[in-house]
Amino acid sequence: MSHMQHSVEFDHVCIEYESWRYERMRRVTQRIRALDDITLSINPGEIVGVKGPNGSGKSSLLRAVCGVHTPVSGAVLVFGKPPNLFDPEFKRRITYSSSRRTSLLPDLPLIDSFILRRELFAMPRAHWEGRMHSLVDRLSLGALMNRPPREFSQGQRARAELAIALLHGPSLILLDETTEALDSEYMPRFLALLDELSADGATVCMISHRPDDLECAHRIVTIDGGRVVGDERVRGEATGT
Amino acid sequence: MNGFGARPQGLDKATGIRLLHIAAILAKERTTPVWDFVMRTLGSTVLLIAQFAFLRGLDPSGDALRYLALARTAFACSGGQLLERFLIDGYMNGSLMMDVITPIYPLAFIMARSFAGMLASAAATLPGVLVAALLFGGMPRVSLQGAALYAASLIFVWLASTGIALISSAIGAALKQGEAAVQLRVFVTQLASGALIPVYLYPDWVQRVIRVLPFVHLADTSVAIALGASVSSMYPQIIWSAALLGIGIALWRRRLARLDVYGG
Numbered sequence: 001m002s003h004m005q006h007s008v009e010f011d012h013v014c015i016e017y018e019s020w021r022y023e024r025m026r027r028v029t030q031r032i033r034a035l036d037d038i039t040l041s042i043n044p045g046e047i048v049g050v051k052g053p054n055g056s057g058k059s060s061l062l063r064a065v066c067g068v069h070t071p072v073s074g075a076v077l078v079f080g081k082p083p084n085l086f087d088p089e090f091k092r093r094i095t096y097s098s099s100r101r102t103s104l105l106p107d108l109p110l111i112d113s114f115i116l117r118r119e120l121f122a123m124p125r126a127h128w129e130g131r132m133h134s135l136v137d138r139l140s141l142g143a144l145m146n147r148p149p150r151e152f153s154q155g156q157r158a159r160a161e162l163a164i165a166l167l168h169g170p171s172l173i174l175l176d177e178t179t180e181a182l183d184s185e186y187m188p189r190f191l192a193l194l195d196e197l198s199a200d201g202a203t204v205c206m207i208s209h210r211p212d213d214l215e216c217a218h219r220i221v222t223i224d225g226g227r228v229v230g231d232e233r234v235r236g237e238a239t240g241t
Numbered sequence: 242m243n244g245f246g247a248r249p250q251g252l253d254k255a256t257g258i259r260l261l262h263i264a265a266i267l268a269k270e271r272t273t274p275v276w277d278f279v280m281r282t283l284g285s286t287v288l289l290i291a292q293f294a295f296l297r298g299l300d301p302s303g304d305a306l307r308y309l310a311l312a313r314t315a316f317a318c319s320g321g322q323l324l325e326r327f328l329i330d331g332y333m334n335g336s337l338m339m340d341v342i343t344p345i346y347p348l349a350f351i352m353a354r355s356f357a358g359m360l361a362s363a364a365a366t367l368p369g370v371l372v373a374a375l376l377f378g379g380m381p382r383v384s385l386q387g388a389a390l391y392a393a394s395l396i397f398v399w400l401a402s403t404g405i406a407l408i409s410s411a412i413g414a415a416l417k418q419g420e421a422a423v424q425l426r427v428f429v430t431q432l433a434s435g436a437l438i439p440v441y442l443y444p445d446w447v448q449r450v451i452r453v454l455p456f457v458h459l460a461d462t463s464v465a466i467a468l469g470a471s472v473s474s475m476y477p478q479i480i481w482s483a484a485l486l487g488i489g490i491a492l493w494r495r496r497l498a499r500l501d502v503y504g505g
Contacts, residue, residue: 017501021417059502066342068502088344101336105266107273116266119259120343148273 006077007172007203008042008065013074015060015226034060036226037074044171047194047204049214052223058207059098061223062174065205066096078172092121097165098176104149104160111145113164121168128167135163138193139186154181162190166197173197175206179213191216252349260349264356271323271361278365286369289313292437293373299442306379308439310370311391311467312460316436317366318395319459320359321406325426327354328410328493329419335502347497348490355403383467391467394475401458401482405430407489411496435461455481 015035020027034057042048050058063069064076067083076083081090097103104113118128136142139159149157158181166173173194182190194204195216208214218237222230252260272278296305328351331337341347374380383391405426413422431437433456440451440461451457458478466475 063338063502066338068338068342068500086346088346091342091344094342096339096342098339101339103339105270108266108270112266112269116263119263119266120345122255122259122344 005043006041007044007046007079008040008205009075009077010038010040010061010064011075011077013038013064013071013076015057015064015069016072034069034226035064035071038226038228039074040221040228040231042203042205044203045198045201046219047198047206047217049217049220050205050207050223051209051214051220052229056223057226058223059176060226062096062176062205062207065172065174066094092168093170094172094174095165095168095170096174096176097161097178099158099161099178099180100176102149102157102161103164104157106150107148109146109148110141110160113149113160114167117164117167123168127169131167131169132163135166138189139163155183155186158182159186159190166193171202173202173204173206175204175208177207177209179206179208180210182213187213256345256349260345260353261356263345263350264353264360267354267357268360268364271357272364282365282368285366286372289366289369289373290376293377293379296439297377297379303378305439305442306374306377307381308435308441308464308468310374310379311381311383311464312435312439313370314367315391315395315398315460315463316434317363317370318359318398319402319405319430320355320357320362320399321402321404322427323358323361324351324355324403325406325410325413325423326419327358328407329413329422332410332414332496332500333417333419337497338500338502341497341500348493351407351493352403355399355406359399359402381467384469387467387469390472390475391463394463394466394478397475397478397482398459398463401455401478401485402430404482404485404487404489405455405459407493408485411489411492414496430456430459433457434459435464439464455485458482 013035014033014037017032017034018029019032020029022028038061050061052058060069064071065078065083067085070084079090079093081087083090103117104110105116114128114132118125123131136145139162141159141163144152144156144160149160152160158178161178162175165175165178179187179190198204206213206217214220218233218235220230220232220234221228293306293309296309299305328337331340340350343350409422409426410419413419416422433451433454435457436459440448440457443451458481462474462478
């Protein structure tokens, strides 16, 4: 397997969770296989849509790319390296956004979430300002910057989450159902933005249950029972390779 | 095992400044919305007034009140309580992964959260201590040297309480009994630190037990230092805070390295 040509490589990857409970003072452990022998590669600049039923392993796939889950067998490589080592430089190259886990500070004005992100990713101020203004403009967040996210609608919150996720200019964008709250006005604008990022070389991996959200994808990967049951090219090769 | 429990390779000045800035933002979040914070502070003030009034009746000399003013101030600088709930909830519902996938060392980020918690806790409690002490004549009389040593000892209060919070939250997360771990920690630290009842008011045998436990260093030791105890009385506090923090960090390094996040 060549390690440098792909952004993401899964080589016969199995991921298991350990679930346990106490029964009569005894610990009862159960192992749940979330990903089962996944082999998959994603090229730089490619937009890959991931779909599948609930509990099929889609989110586990993305979290394995982040390095949160470590395979019990097989290997995951991201930019040619195992993602499960603590490496700040690697972490600056990826982003993960989820509909269930927020990166926003719910009670502070939205601008503070952008400031926190700047500090976490050690962004130079000028670069941060440029990126923030561009994303705020593209995702129409200007009127929300001085309001706390707890007052946002679901769609507004999703736009804010996406802006925060893209703020540091990641090369690998992992979106776990974050786009599902976007309406018909904002979704095409966001897909156009993803297309631009892809053309600039960013790799995108997005999970969604809505077929329209995956319109910009070059490939659609279908996961079921922790296995890849479909991998279909739906658009031409990524131009950002 | 992932590598998120990695040991920091040493923090440079720029990262240290970034962590302080992060702590300031998180502390601001802890004190927002403003009216929630104001009402929390008022609630805390009412409880402190009741506590001071009770002790005034018990000890008309005012010594217990002066002790309590210093003890509550020290205890307010233990930022662990807010951290503990964050870690348990974050571990149980998986939101902790949003912290560990950032380029900051997770344990350094956790320390920044603890520092933010300490700032917020101090901001919510200290006005009440001041009001209650002024109302009941419990303003402590402390020498300049005592005040300086007391201020230094508050740093170890914060470190020790962070260590205790890391340990209790790691146990709570491991046993999936988060609330039980929090309540047990609250019960023990309040009773055995001197923050609720001055330690010297307990029967002798209880005092002997309490003084070998680490919780006494969350308040009582700092009070003794402020009131003129020698510098050497701070040594056990320093040793305990280092030990508790070391154990807590070791436990969370293990937890983070085995972070399982369920569900989408």
